Amino acid sequence: MSIVPAQEVVDLALQIAATSGRCDETIVIVTDCADASLRWAGNSMTTNGVATSRTTAVISIVRQGDQIARVGVQSSSVVDPAALADLVAASEYAAHTAPEAGDSAPLLTGSGEPADWGDPIPDTGAAVFAELARELSVGFGRSDRLYGFAHHVVETTFLGTSTGIRRRFTQPTGSVEINAKRGGASAWAGVSTPWFAEVPVPVMLSELSMRLGWAKRTVELPAGRYETLMPPSTVADMMIYLGWSMEGRGAQEGRTALSAPGGGTRVGERLSELPLTLYSDPSARGLECAPFVHAASSSERASVFDNGMGIDRVDWIRDGTVNSLVYSRAAAAEFGTTAAVPADNLLMTGGSAGLADMVARTERGLLLTTLWYIRTVDPTTLLLTGLTRDGVYLIEDGQVTAAVNNFRFNESPLDLLRRATEAGVAEQTLPREWGDWATRAVMPTLRIPDFHMSSVSQAQ
Amino acid sequence: MESVIRAVDDDFLALPRLALADAALSAARAAGAEYADLRVHAITTQLLHLRDGELETSVLDRQIGLAVRVIVGGTWGFASHAGLTPDVAADTARHAVGVAVTLSALNSEHIELADEPVHLDATWVSDYRIDPFSIPAADKVGVLEDYSGRLLASDGVDHVTATVHTVKEQTFYADTFGSSITQQRVRTQPVLEAVAVDADAGRFESMRTLAPPTARGWEAVVGDEVWDWTSELAEIPDLLAEKTKAPSVVAGPTDLVIDPTNLWLTIHESIGHATEYDRAIGYEAAYAGTSFATPDKLNIMRYGSPIMNVTADRTVDYGLATIGYDDDGVAAQSWDLVRDGIFVGYQLDRVFAKRLGKDRSNGCSYADSPHHVPIQRMANVSLQPGADGLSTADLISRVQNGIYVVGDKSWSIDMQRYNFQFTGQRFFRIRNGRLDGQLRDVAYQATTTDFWSSMEAVGGPSTWRLGGAFNCGKAQPGQVAAVSHGCPSALFRGVNVLNTRNEAGR
16 A cells, blocks of 8 residues: 555554643554455456555543543544544544543553564555466366355554553455356355465365255245254354354343343353363454454444453353353443453364264254345344255265255254254364455254254255 | 435545556556456445444444456456556456466356446435444444443343444556446444343343344444334343243244234345346355256246235345445346246346346346455345235234244255244234244244245335345355345244244154
8 A cells, every 4th residue: 555554654643642642541442454356257257356455543542530431532544644534633622522431441551663563564466366266267168057256355453542552463364255056046155364375276166066965955844843953154154143143241230141040140151061162262363363352343242442452252152051151341341251352253162073084973953055135033042043045965875965944943042052062173164154344264963863954945 | 314315435435446447457458358347446435333332342443446358369367456557457457367277178168248328427325314434433332322222221131232333445447448337335234132041040032123224324233213122122131031931833834924023034035046047046055056947947836826016126225235336347237037037037147148148138247345346146035025005913914823924043054045044123923914023943944935925915115125134145255245135924824933942852
């Protein structure tokens, strides 16, 4: 980006705030984003693009004694440095006119720039798709119709506070999804690939071809409860929703599915005899994400006062038992517990079997591919509805024998964990439904003895 | 209400719009583009969220940038940048040409645009009375504190959330045909929700206000001029208390009278998305999905009963998709999607109009950000009221045993727009043609054409309301769009109702 470097914007904004002296503390978060995308349908490219953008957020804090703080947040994508003074002033004004913040806490302190602070900011562009485009065009020349999307986003975030914190992190996020259609059959394959190195397009295409082959025989099945193998992508979509529903405050106040009857939360409740552990960890290999809080606004999941706080591994479920809920420092103090902040990834472990072994040990059941359009039906049980998509397969006597129609399901991720009878080996996967927000996931296959297919969907 | 003729804000008009257009369009042509357009796009958003009367989230964000779209040898190329100088605009145009050239080998369809009159130096501003960004945040928070306090003061209300999301969107568009268009619009979404907790039973129940998001200003939130906040905030605690004690629904085929506050979302999912041409021809096959309403069924397929008439428009007063000109430079229009129950129309942009053999696009191109490519997005899609002037009470009087469904809550539909499932805010039992208390744990599930074929009667114009959403998602990278849907109350026979506790195996 041929504009003032992000690091300088952080320093400049902090200087403007220090000079004005209108607020007691200031936090500046600058994120530079480079984005490249490529989309195709029916064996032809449809849309593409490259985008260069920056977001600058200025958080101003006015203190009155130890307990009372007022916060103002202004953010902007304007890159002209001349606009920075106005942005800081607007943030300061907002702080002065704000009511008291409920999540007030002392800011953390730091000792200045880390060694990599001034390093160049990584970029991306259409060139990352060169190899992919070559391999895709081979697929475009064949008879199956291909649809899909490749996306690469490189975001570098710089955090600076008037209390001396300086932290930076580069978050690469990449994904490739291919949907293949043959006659009335549809199949899907997706990978998460942070730097677009070695995207296995030929492997994906042959996997898709195999699955479309499974659909040579089709079987119509009615709604009902079926023994079902949920592969990692489907488990990820259900567990990500559970992860988003684990705010401590809501559970403490009796208004989420993690609230316990009689008061308090479900922390300590055993969901499963399987050794299932659901966790987030910024240093998880291949799923690295920001190891510190950079929150431009407060919510039930984050507090601007925690900016710069280290994020560690948190076991949300440990060995089958609910272990932890999300708390900012202020919420943790209010409820007498410890702060727990989720990293931007989600993993679950608890088994060792490969999918092929699990299929081989299935007498009769369904094998899913992906889930779609997942929404809350009943928040008290975290009952979710959604559809199966791009491949439901019938397993008979240990082998996939046919493709089955799609279904609408009604299931709760908590109940799936309560009823799972087997977990497979944890693998890196691309969540289908939540892939716009969450591409970093490692999940097992789960065997559910009685997955609830509520009705048949005619969609193919 | 007094209407105000508004102008585009001075700070947006002060941008070097013509210099940016000159730089981008001439650089694109010089680099080999046969077509180019420039869009300067500013989006200002404010989110205020109070929990139990305390401010939890307050953010004001302004996004601005420029986008250049080109056609080179029949292939699209797109690039965008945060910078707003002529040099950046020219560089970005060359970048877009580079993208098209780099990826042209993957393109097998020659891109052509349907004709459109040139709109030179056009300006359009939406109709709103109070610019939400002219009101200090503290005053807005004050209104939400007041509304929250009214709910919290009631016995039986344990928690209250209050959220207002306001947006101002400004665009300058110029293309190589000669159009140059400057536009500004605002939208506002106020939501309050009350929660009652039964800690001993480990259950809770919530009830949300029915005020729709609207392309109006702060007048939609403060006072009772647009929405009767006084009455609704006064009645919610009693409605919530009644709901917590209501019996659980008995599942099975049920006659439903569906209020416009719920039906708009069913229209959105089962008609709005299903009549998008890009979905119908597979552009969204890997993501948002396709549609059962394929081009071979146009003017042939029965979508619903003969009283079903559905229009699309970008012109309705206070509609969230209402605009002067779309992001292809096409003037706003209105047209039929379903007439007398038959599927007769699609939503189009200039590329798809050409592909469908139409003379002109109906103006559905939209990009939600300077950094996203315009795609075909939803117009305001609305079910027309009946001519015989039936009231909601008239519809209810026709039902022996049924449910009157009010307010939207959860929604889900499959990727070809067949199978859907919706819940709601309030479910009133109908017995012998009259309302008889609330029910809980209700969802309705159907297949699109079965559902619309079961529509026996529609209410008259007095029952027609405009609902809508800020958050309609589509495309990769994901884009969100705001859209409104108008509809009357309507009577449906024998819709499958689920009990959500039973669905959860309890």
